[in-house]
Amino acid sequence: MRRRIVGLGLAALLVSGLAVAQSLKSGPQVGQSRPGAFHPLNVLNVDNPSRNGQKNCFV
Numbered sequence: 924m925r926r927r928i929v930g931l932g933l934a935a936l937l938v939s940g941l942a943v944a945q946s947l948k949s950g951p952q953v954g955q956s957r958p959g960a961f962h963p964l965n966v967l968n969v970d971n972p973s974r975n976g977q978k979n980c981f982v
């Protein structure tokens with residue numbers, strides 16, 4: 924009896940998880956633009972330590 928209840932509970936969690944997962948989408952979708960500008964921050968620069976913690980353009 925206890926196994927049946929646990930099994931039904933797990934099945935219900937699985938079904939509800941699958942239903943929620945279908946509606947979620949990760950990241951920007953095709954044709955969608957990013958909101959705002961992107962300003963990379965130089966966290967660690969071994970070659971030039973004075974640039975650490977400053978904005979940097981990698982291009």
